[in-house]
Amino acid sequence: MAAGAEVTRSAERPVARTGQTGRRLQLVVAYLALGIGSLWALAPFLWMISTSLKSDSQVLVYPPAWIPNPAVWGNYLQVTKLVPFWRFLLNTAVVAVTVTILELVTSSLAAYAFARLRFPGRDKLFLLYLATLMIPGQVTLIPNFLVMSWLGWVDSYAALIIPAAFSAFGTFLLRQFFLSIPPELEQAARIDGSSYFGIYRHIILPLSGPALATLAVFAFMTQWNAFLWPLIVTNRETMRTLTVGIRYFGDDAPGQFNYLMAGTVMSIIPILIVFLLLQRYFVRGIALTGMGGR
Numbered sequence: 001m002a003a004g005a006e007v008t009r010s011a012e013r014p015v016a017r018t019g020q021t022g023r024r025l026q027l028v029v030a031y032l033a034l035g036i037g038s039l040w041a042l043a044p045f046l047w048m049i050s051t052s053l054k055s056d057s058q059v060l061v062y063p064p065a066w067i068p069n070p071a072v073w074g075n076y077l078q079v080t081k082l083v084p085f086w087r088f089l090l091n092t093a094v095v096a097v098t099v100t101i102l103e104l105v106t107s108s109l110a111a112y113a114f115a116r117l118r119f120p121g122r123d124k125l126f127l128l129y130l131a132t133l134m135i136p137g138q139v140t141l142i143p144n145f146l147v148m149s150w151l152g153w154v155d156s157y158a159a160l161i162i163p164a165a166f167s168a169f170g171t172f173l174l175r176q177f178f179l180s181i182p183p184e185l186e187q188a189a190r191i192d193g194s195s196y197f198g199i200y201r202h203i204i205l206p207l208s209g210p211a212l213a214t215l216a217v218f219a220f221m222t223q224w225n226a227f228l229w230p231l232i233v234t235n236r237e238t239m240r241t242l243t244v245g246i247r248y249f250g251d252d253a254p255g256q257f258n259y260l261m262a263g264t265v266m267s268i269i270p271i272l273i274v275f276l277l278l279q280r281y282f283v284r285g286i287a288l289t290g291m292g293g294r
Contacts, residue, residue, distance in 0.1 A: 052076070052261035059257050075262040082259065085266070087238055088245035093270070094157065095230075095241060096223040099164045103219045104212055107170030112200045114171065115178035116186065126175070132168045138228075145232055159233040160241070164223060170215045177211035178204060213278050224271045242267040 046066070051059060053071040079085055114126045144163050145154075153159040181204065189199045205212070227243040234240050246267065249260035 048261045049265055051258055052265050054258050056256070056258065072258070075258050076266060079259050079263045079266065083245055083248050083263075084237065085242075085245070085263065088240055088242045089267075089270075091157075091160075091239060092224060092241040092243075092267075095160045095226075096220050098157075098161050099223045100216050100219040102161070102165035103167050103170050104216060106166050107215060108174050108205065108208070108212070109200070110171045111174035111178055112204055115175045116199075116204075117196065129168055130172055133172075141229065141232060144229075148233060154233055155235050155239050157239075160230060160239075163229070164226075167219070170219065173215055173218075174208065174211055177208055181207055217275060217278050220274055221271055
């Protein structure tokens with residue numbers, strides 16, 4: 001019996017080794033594919049940095065060179081001299097931060113109402129509100145501009161901020177998370193005499209950190225990169241945002257691609273910092289809100 005068991009174990013060892021080798025090979029292939037895909041995705045970003053460090057004569061040289069020789073770091077300083085870059089940066093920061101805060105407030109209040117409060121037609125109203133996501137943003141540009149013009153807000157911070165302060169996507173995202181919070185916590189607070197707003201403030205919001213951080217990243221990135229609406233609603237140079245202001249190097253100063261890339265690199269640094277700081281909450285919020293594809 002002992003000899004038979006030994007023979008069986010000896011026969012199973014090569015099979016086990018073969019299985020482990022196959023899994024290792026699959027991991028190597030998967031990581032290799034991911035590495036190639038990452039390099040492919042990073043290539044435009046690396047080329048942008050490379051172009052931002054080139055002189056005018058190096059930009060259009062053929063064959064193109066990835067490593068500038070010599071690297072012209074003065075391009076970044078030259079951008080701030082050719083356009084009011086710091087004013088553009090201030091405008092973009094004010095708009096992005098303000099819209100993010102307002103969107104968190106309005107979306108969380110609406111999401112709380114749709115998730116926790118009971119009133120006639122709640123679900124139908126939510127579906128109608130959610131259906132606005134199917135309307136392309138370009139369709140609402142003219143109506144929004146006419147409203148801003150009627151209010152006298154064109155070329156002001158109000159025109160850049162107010163239309164973007166309400167988000168159906170943000171409401172949907174937070175509603176999905178609020179539904180996952182145990183209702184027993186809300187019932188206990190109601191027994192203790194807490195109001196609806198008290199429950200929202202002291203229970204719902206403190207437990208919704210990951211979802212709020214996720215929405216904050218989405219809102220901040222969207223407003224920081226917004227182009228079409230700021231282009232339409234602003235006329236003065238002092239009211240332009242970064243995406244519109246950097247367009248100077250493509251229209252008024254064509255061919256200066258090195259300055260265009262330098263300005264673009266400088267404009268994405270703040271948003272990279274925000275994403276890196278909130279990356280942990282962003283990934284966790286995606287998983288908890290049911291948007292991770294599960």
